[in-house]
Amino acid sequence: MTSTSSTTTPLLELRGLTVRYGGRSGLLAVDGVDLSLRAGETLGLAGESGCGKSTLAMSVLRLLPKSAQIEGEILLDGEDITQMSFGRLRTVRWASASVVFQGAMHALNPVKRIGEQIAEPIRLHGTVPAGHVKSRVRELLEQVELPVARADAYPHELSGGQKQRVMIAMALACEPRLVIADEPTTALDVIVQAQVLALLSRLVADHGIGLIMISHDLSVLGATCARLAVMYAGKLVEEGPSRQVIGEPKHEHTKALAAAFPTIGDPSSRYAPATSSELGLPGAPEPVAEGVEPLLRTDNLRVTFTGRGQTTEAVKGVDLEVYPGEIVALVGQSGSGKTTLARTILGLQKPTSGQVLFEGKALPHSARALRAYRRKVQLVLQDPTSALNPRHTVYEAIAEGLRIHKLPGDERELVAQALEAAELRPPERFMTVLPHELSGGQRQRVVIAGALALAPTLLVADEPVASLDASVRGEILALLLRLRASLGLAALVITHDLGLAWNIADRVAVMYKGELVEVGTVAEVLRDPKHEYTKQLLAALPDGTALPAGEVTA
Known part of the structure; x- marks a missing residue:
């Protein structure tokens, strides 16, 4: 990586940065932070939701809401951003410093083509002549390793x-000297995550930009950033x-973040996800007895989509x-077919051929029989914010299913029991x-609880934990283990997180291009993989999150 002499002026320097929301008596989001970054350096900013890291990053370009009050100094190339006029600030944004926002799908305009969106900051700042904008867009697409033809895509x-x-x-469109990347790999599978991290590292090395990367995952930051805060x-x-902060953390919160993501191959984290909960964990389950029939089985299941003259299996x-x-973990990268398989298992997608069997019986087709089936097979969605109606109370959210399925018993008591089982106490x-x-x-x-x-x-x-903080991730995984022990619940967990599989799964099924390429116990698949794709998944993990194949810690 490119670095500059220690005698040069920092590219970015924060001096006593304090940010409050809602006036003097309001929320103190950032409290007297001193931090600096030089051109060509990479800094990882770690912490959980609400710790102030995104507020700190957005304050650099004054992208905070009007309710935010900033105190202290934010020096970009020696110039205090807090004292800039709006006109000067508009010039600095994109041209001197830019942001890679979290959640690319929500940050991009759904009705504009990709090429137009990349060209927009170039045209606004006039960094290249009007006749050269398209060639600059092509150059940028090549830099980020995207086919030039994708400029016409939505x-x-x-x-x-x-x-x-x-x-x-x-x-990168206006060649800024500082780039702030806010959770740039959240919800990406491990292979794509590795590609994005490698791309960011290469851009820093090639162009000497300063990079601030925000995440709650220390392993991701450690793979890209030389320093951690x-x-x-x-x-x-x-x-x-980075190596010192991750390997020898001093603060209790840093230790909790470091412990939250397990090392694959470390037996101490099998059936023991890191959690702040005081409730005990049940430990390893009893093996499935011989002769027991599967609760769920798919038999030569095929799903084919046709459209626009194309057929996709x-x-x-x-x-x-x-x-x-x-607990079975179904792993694979985006587009592998695992979500389509899950939708078919739930009866939300009709198979082209083959069948789904539950308790030895084929998946029903009538609406009434499907309703009864779905009471026994419940879906837990990835994004709880989208899954819940913002206008419904917790009681209404849970009672809705009881009313649809007309379950007998006192409704309030059933809701309370569900909240208790999900460890939301006291339920009232x-x-x-x-x-x-x-x-x-x-x-x-x-x-x-609704399920x-x-x-x-x-x-x-x-x-189930892709959008959650590190310690919360551990608590939810621990909850699933306790529910299995107390209620005998089985689970099919769809994930790209191999650490999750190591934490809680009994078996792993690896899906690639619509096929199950490897199925076996967690130890067999993750410690001694046979298929080349499984080996690629493990090789794409950030350094330090998996032991060499076949090796375990004492």
Whole structure:
């Protein structure tokens, strides 16, 4: 990586930065932070939601809401951003410093082609003559390793990794000296994540830009950034070289972040996700007894989509089994077919051929029989915020399923039992609360409680912790383990997170291009992979998150 002499002026320097929302008596989001970054350096900013890291980053370009009050100095190339006029600030944005926003699908305009969106900041700032804008767009697409032809595509026609590359191209459009990347790999599978991280590292090395990367995942930051700064409750609690901060954390919060993502191959994290909960963990389950029939089975399942003169085989002859009380992790990168497989298992997508069997019986076709089936097989969605109606209280969210399925018993008592099972205690405290008044982890527990209210025997969980903070991730995974132990629940967990599989799964099924290419116990698949694609998934993990194949710690 390119670096500059220690005698040069920092590219960015924060001096006593303090940010409040709502006046002097309001929320103190950033509390007296001192931080600096030189051109060619990479700085990782770590911490959980609400710690102030995004507020700090957005304050650099004064992208905060009007309710935010900034104190202290923000020096960009020696010039204080807090004292800039709006006209000067408009010139600085994109041209001197730019942002890669979290959630590329939401940050991109869905009705504009990719090429137009990349060209927009170039035209606004006039960084190249009007006749050269298209050639500059082509140059940027090549820089972020996207086919030039994708300039004519709309955002929905791109994969998650491609959309993230478009965001990076936009950030680089006016050749800024500072780039701030806010959770640039959230919800990306490990292979695409590795590609995006490698791209960012190469751009820093090639162009000597300063990079600030924000994440709650220390392993992701450690793979890209030379230095790490950890925030907690608005303060900077630890700073230093990445290897030192991750390998020898000093602050308790840094230790919790470092422990939240397991090392694949470390037996101490098997059935023991890092969690702040004081509730005990049940440990390893009893093996499935011989002769027990699968709770769920797919038999040579195929799903084919046709349209625009094209035929796509999303699921190709899949045979998958989930036994009573078993947790199976279905892993694979975006586009592998795992979500289509899950939708077919839930009866939301008709198979082209083959069948789904539950408790030995084929998936029904009538609306009434499907309703009864879905009471026993419940879906837990990835994004709890989207899954919950913002106008419905927690009570209404959980009671809705009880009313649809007309379950007998006292409704309020059943809702309370579901909240208790999801460890939202005391239940009465949460019944009248609206979703926006809950934390991310609490919202996910409400979604799980809604499923538990119907007393299912199988949960189909689609990326259940992808959008959650590190410690909350551990709590939700620990909850799934306790539910398996207390209720005998089986689960099919769809994920791109191999650490999740190592934490809680009994078996792993690896999906690639619509096929199950490898199925076996967690140890067999993740410690001694046979298929080349499984080896690629493990090789794409950030350094330090997996032991060499076959090796375990003492």
